[in-house]
Amino acid sequence: MPRAGLTPEVVAAEASxxxxxxGFDALSLAAVAKRLGVATPSLYKHVAGLDALRRLVVLATVxxxxxxxxxxxxxxxxxxxxxALFAAYRDFAHEHPGRYAALQxxxxxxxxxxxxxxxxxxxxxxxxxxxxxIPEERSVHVIRVLRSTMHGFIDLETQxxxxxxxxxDESYTLMVEGFVRLLEQWPDTxxx
Numbered sequence: 185m186p187r188a189g190l191t192p193e194v195v196a197a198e199a200s201x202x203x204x205x206x207g208f209d210a211l212s213l214a215a216v217a218k219r220l221g222v223a224t225p226s227l228y229k230h231v232a233g234l235d236a237l238r239r240l241v242v243l244a245t246v247x248x249x250x251x252x253x254x255x256x257x258x259x260x261x262x263x264x265x266x267x268a269l270f271a272a273y274r275d276f277a278h279e280h281p282g283r284y285a286a287l288q289x290x291x292x293x294x295x296x297x298x299x300x301x302x303x304x305x306x307x308x309x310x311x312x313x314x315x316x317x318i319p320e321e322r323s324v325h326v327i328r329v330l331r332s333t334m335h336g337f338i339d340l341e342t343q344x345x346x347x348x349x350x351x352x353d354e355s356y357t358l359m360v361e362g363f364v365r366l367l368e369q370w371p372d373t374x375x376x
Contacts (some may be wrong), residue, residue: 190220202284204239211238211282238286243301245283249304251275256309261300262315269312270334270360275276277338288335290302316367326370333363 199216205366206215215236231237249272257265277284291298309327318326337359339345341352348354 190222190226190230192230192240193244195220195227195237196242196244197240199237200244200283203286204280206282208238208241208282208286212239213237218236239295239298242281242286242291243298245280245286246301246305248280248283249273250301250308253305253308257312263368265312266364266367267314267360269309270363271355273334273355274338277342278364281342284338313367316370318367318370322370327366330363331357331367340349 195216198219199211202215202219203211207210211234213227214224215239217227220312227237231240252272252275253269256268260268287344291302293299306327309330310323313323313326313330337356346355347353
């Protein structure tokens with residue numbers, strides 16, 4: 185009989201905590217079971233295995249980040265919206281390092297639910313970018329550049345890749361301002 189109060193959502197929430205404390209790659213059913221005070225086989229009543237548990241964590245994480253980005257950008261436009269988006273993304277990565285790492289893997293195209301969840305996150309970013317004169321057919325490229333910019337800085341920052349004493353916050357602000365200027369003057373080049 186399943187433990188009272190234990191649901192796939194409760195298991196995923198505990199797994200998310202394990203990820204943030206130990207890293208996404210360290211997530212295991214045994215670690216989650218121990219934290220919940222149950223035997224590892226008991227978790228199979230709520231999740232189909234480690235891959236299913238990881239998937240639940242990823243989906244919950246994408247949903248949470250999407251909401252954070254949406255809340256940050258709502259009521260803002262153009263540069264202000266971009267700045268808020270960058271800040272929300274970085275704050276989330278710092279607050280939830282293990283779950284943030286889980287976001288770097290694209291969902292399987294066969295997983296329609298996961299693809300739809302990721303698409304909602306992309307729609308938040310797309311809505312921010314609509315304030316700029318970027319052709320719709322270029323939006324995927326712009327989103328890739330934006331995500332690479334945010335993730336590259338955050339990855340270097342969290343991995344200790346910046347060893348000089350100057351303020352990382354100032355560097356991040358300068359990067360964001362540069363990106364806003366790039367968006368304001370996005371190159372109108374066609375693929376050759």
